Amino acid sequence: MALGRPKHRMHPSARHAWRIKGVLYFIISLIVPVAYYVFLGEGPRFIGPALIAATALFGIVTIVIIPEVRMIYWGYEIREEEVDIQYGLIVIKRSLIPMARIQHVDTEHGPILRLFNLATLSVSTAATTHKIPALKQETAQTLRGQIAGLARLSDEDV
Amino acid sequence: MPDWHVSVMKMSEPRRQHPLVILVNALKGLRHMLLPAAAVFVVRGLDQGFVWSWWILLAVAGLFALSVIVALWRWFFFWYYYQDNALHTKSGCFIKKHRHIKRERVQTVNLRAGLIYRAFSLATLNIETAGGYQEPEIKVEALTLPTARALQAELKGSKKENSGEEEDVEEKETGLYHADLKTLFVAGMTSGGVGVVMSIALAVFSQFFFLIPDDWIEDVVTAGIGAALLVLALVLFSFFLASWIVSIVRYIIRYAFFTVDFDGEELQITHGLIIRRQLSLKLYRVQAVSIIEGIIRQPFGFATVELEVAGGSAYDEGTRVTLFPLLRRNQVDDMLAQTLPSFVYRGSLNEIPPRALRRYLFRGLAPLLVVPIGAYFHPLAWLGLVLAPPLFALAWLRYKDAGYALDNDRLITRSRVLSRTTGRVARPQIQAFAVNRNILQRLRRLATIQQTVVSAPSKMVYQVKDLEAGDAVGLFSWFSRSE
Numbered sequence: 243m244a245l246g247r248p249k250h251r252m253h254p255s256a257r258h259a260w261r262i263k264g265v266l267y268f269i270i271s272l273i274v275p276v277a278y279y280v281f282l283g284e285g286p287r288f289i290g291p292a293l294i295a296a297t298a299l300f301g302i303v304t305i306v307i308i309p310e311v312r313m314i315y316w317g318y319e320i321r322e323e324e325v326d327i328q329y330g331l332i333v334i335k336r337s338l339i340p341m342a343r344i345q346h347v348d349t350e351h352g353p354i355l356r357l358f359n360l361a362t363l364s365v366s367t368a369a370t371t372h373k374i375p376a377l378k379q380e381t382a383q384t385l386r387g388q389i390a391g392l393a394r395l396s397d398e399d400v
Numbered sequence: 401m402p403d404w405h406v407s408v409m410k411m412s413e414p415r416r417q418h419p420l421v422i423l424v425n426a427l428k429g430l431r432h433m434l435l436p437a438a439a440v441f442v443v444r445g446l447d448q449g450f451v452w453s454w455w456i457l458l459a460v461a462g463l464f465a466l467s468v469i470v471a472l473w474r475w476f477f478f479w480y481y482y483q484d485n486a487l488h489t490k491s492g493c494f495i496k497k498h499r500h501i502k503r504e505r506v507q508t509v510n511l512r513a514g515l516i517y518r519a520f521s522l523a524t525l526n527i528e529t530a531g532g533y534q535e536p537e538i539k540v541e542a543l544t545l546p547t548a549r550a551l552q553a554e555l556k557g558s559k560k561e562n563s564g565e566e567e568d569v570e571e572k573e574t575g576l577y578h579a580d581l582k583t584l585f586v587a588g589m590t591s592g593g594v595g596v597v598m599s600i601a602l603a604v605f606s607q608f609f610f611l612i613p614d615d616w617i618e619d620v621v622t623a624g625i626g627a628a629l630l631v632l633a634l635v636l637f638s639f640f641l642a643s644w645i646v647s648i649v650r651y652i653i654r655y656a657f658f659t660v661d662f663d664g665e666e667l668q669i670t671h672g673l674i675i676r677r678q679l680s681l682k683l684y685r686v687q688a689v690s691i692i693e694g695i696i697r698q699p700f701g702f703a704t705v706e707l708e709v710a711g712g713s714a715y716d717e718g719t720r721v722t723l724f725p726l727l728r729r730n731q732v733d734d735m736l737a738q739t740l741p742s743f744v745y746r747g748s749l750n751e752i753p754p755r756a757l758r759r760y761l762f763r764g765l766a767p768l769l770v771v772p773i774g775a776y777f778h779p780l781a782w783l784g785l786v787l788a789p790p791l792f793a794l795a796w797l798r799y800k801d802a803g804y805a806l807d808n809d810r811l812i813t814r815s816r817v818l819s820r821t822t823g824r825v826a827r828p829q830i831q832a833f834a835v836n837r838n839i840l841q842r843l844r845r846l847a848t849i850q851q852t853v854v855s856a857p858s859k860m861v862y863q864v865k866d867l868e869a870g871d872a873v874g875l876f877s878w879f880s881r882s883e
Contacts, residue, residue: 245835245873323881330836333848337834338879367831368710368718369852369859 245336248317248326255358256376257309262354264304271300318374320385322392325365327372343367344393349382365389411482411547414490421542422471424516429467434460446608480540487527487555489538501527501538501555509552511678518676523548527555556666556680576738577724579658579671587704587726588651589644590696597647598640655725662739669721681721685709687829687853688860689723689743691732691822698820703729705736708855718854743824745812749803756846756866757799764795794818802864804849804871806878811851813862823862829853833879835872847872 275293308331315334319326325339344365351361361382363374377385441456479490488500506527513523525548527538543551579587620631656673667681688708697703705724724735733744768788774781794816801816811830814822834850841847846866852859867875 245869245876321882326880333836333838334842335834335836336876337832338876339832340830340881342828343831367852368854369831372832 247315248319248328248336250318252313252316252376253358253360253378253381254313256360257313259354259358259360259376260309260312261305262357264301264306264308267304268297268301271297316375320388320392325372325389327365327374329373329375337372339365339367339370339372341389341392344389347386347389347393349379349386351379411551414479414481414488417475417478417480417540418520418522418542418544419475420516420520420522422468422475424514424542425471425474426464426467429470430460430464433463433467437463446611482551482554487538487540487551489540499538503555506555508680509556510680511548511552511676513676515674517542521545525551575659576662577658577660577735579655579725581652583726584652584655584658585648586700586702587655588648590694590700590702591647591651592694592696593647593651594640594644597643597650601639601643601646655722658725660723660739667723667739669723679721681707681709683740685711686740686743687718687855688823688825688862689736689740690860691824693729693820693822695818695820697726698729701729702726703732705732708853708860710854718856718858720856720860742810742826745805745807745810745824747805747807749805749812749814750871752799752802752864752866753846753868755844756802757796759840759844759846759866760799760802761792761795764791764798767791802866804864804867804875806875811875811878813849813851813864815862815864821862823851823853823860825851825853825862827879830879831859833876835876837869841866841869845869849875 275290275297278290278293311331312329315328315330317328323341325341325344326337327339328334328336344367346366348364348366349361350364355361355376359379360376361379363377363382363385365372365374374382374385473493474491477491477493481488485503486500488498490499491497508526508528510526510528511523512526517523521544522542523545524539524541525543540551620628653673655671657676658671659669661668661670665683667683668678669681670676670678686707687710690706690708692704692706693702694704703726704722705727707721707723709719709721711718723739724732727735733746736744765788768784768791771781771784774784797820798816801814801820803814805812809827810824811827812822812824814820830851831854832850832852834852836848836850837846845868847869848863848865849867849872850861850863852861854860
């Protein structure tokens with residue numbers, strides 16, 4: 243397929259941040275089998291093991307597979323006239339946002355991202371908002387400045 | 401009209417609004433207070449029996465008196481005048497507010513007139529400014545029509561030209577489109593608004609269902625299943641018919657006297673029977689043209705043309721404006737040629753590859769997967785299979801209608817959910833362009849494209865599913881400004 247991936251990938255430590263998030267989701271999902279055994283424990287015999295298997299599968303997906311898929315597919319590139327982003331999980335989305343359409347750029351970082359010195363950069367137009375997650379904080383800051391500068395340059399019309 | 405200049409000059413003296421505004425605002429205030437009270441009254445009454453008392457009348461009278469006092473107060477302290485190329489308003493007694501809008505800052509000037517104002521040839525002037533937050537909107541109610549028109553002409557006069565030249569603009573105005581009663585009627589019949597009316601009516605009816613006497617229901621039930629089905633069918637049919645008629649009336653009230661005027665740089669769209677809405681729109685705000693062929697209208701060759709419009713400034717919200725409520729499909733381009741020639745496209749569209757059909761059929765028929773599950777609980781659920789042919793037809797149409805075309809710097813996309821929608825967008829107005837693929841699409845070398853423009857609420861996404869992947873990549877590099 244001729245549509246390559248944008249030049250830059252997510253920062254390698256993003257993988258760890260996503261895995262920690264996955265572990266958190268997994269812990270929350272444990273409530274289901276635990277609640278079943280503690281409070282219900284009735285019904286056909288296969289339900290308990292099935293719930294455990296489902297939870298385990300969910301754990302593998304969120305902790306191992308999703309971070310890997312993201313590392314493989316996600317990417318971004320800031321060019322002089324546009325921002326090029328690829329993201330998504332089941333549906334891989336590739337978006338182009340012209341600099342002239344960008345209205346503002348923000349960075350944000352939650353507690354987990356901060357742990358790894360990462361930040362999310364979001365780029366907004368009059369109609370849409372696009373996120374580049376898990377960049378190094380310094381990179382995010384620089385990019386924010388860079389995009390804001392470029393966007394101002396090409397600000398011709400609405 | 402020609403001596404508008406004089407009347408604007410005269411407006412440098414502060415004036416009050418026409419006193420009729422007191423009555424109108426008092427009635428509005430009363431309505432706001434009365435509606436919740438009435439709802440409580442009705443619900444209680446149904447529950448515990450209606451108790452009539454003169455106190456009720458007295459309470460209403462009291463509320464009305466209160467509204468009159470408030471409205472009178474507001475009217476008394478509200479002044480407006482036009483001075484130094486700006487419209488000023490002063491309001492309030494304890495907290496005095498002085499607002500002014502400079503002519504250069506004015507983005508849109510709209511006139512609106514409700515039933516009462518129309519009877520007295522009055523209108524309300526709404527002024528919006530560019531620049532969103534800093535300056536508020538200004539609203540002056542109950543102006544005499546000449547005053548309102550004069551102010552409108554003055555405020556929206558082109559910024560470069562100085563006063564005196566606006567008259568030719570008036571003369572250039574041509575009636576571009578006018579919807580007659582027959583058109584409105586056909587449009588109303590096919591508008592699909594019947595669904596909305598039916599759902600509202602159902603919600604209301606379900607509250608009053610208990611009013612049907614029990615013995616009626618017993619009579620029907622004991623008369624046997626044939627009679628019961630007949631009654632049910634009759635009730636459903638008359639319910640549908642009534643809702644349909646209501647939806648037509650609603651449509652006609654909203655779009656009556658639909659007129660589009662065009663003076664070369666600004667569109668004037670006027671419509672409405674009870675509340676007359678007037679909208680002026682500068683052409684450069686138009687982001688995209690949507691041609692919508694409703695599923696009922698399309699077989700008769702009719703279409704609706706809507707405009708996706710950006711707000712006055714970069715930070716304002718967009719809007720969606722009906723330009724032509726009903727038009728023959730083959731006239732759309734002729735009409736557009738007179739107003740928005742850059743959106744005319746008479747060519748054909750590129751189709752999507754036949755191998756996409758399987759995905760369209762699967763997506764379209766997927767809702768039927770719930771039928772066997774339902775049937776597990778109750779065999780009647782198999783009846784759901786009657787939906788298969790229409791769903792199949794719809795999926796087939798979606799496949800046939802999907803298409804795109806590149807025409808210089810414009811991307812035209814067509815797709816169908818229920819109605820067939822064609823979007824025509826020029827590249828500078830595309831806020832973001834995306835190529836999306838899931839795993840199965842990757843395997844079959846297909847891709848979905850999306851172009852997003854500013855509209856209401858906030859955006860309009862034109863999407864075409866399952867293009868040839870190579871075509872999608874071609875569009876991607878067409879949109880890209882590097883490479």
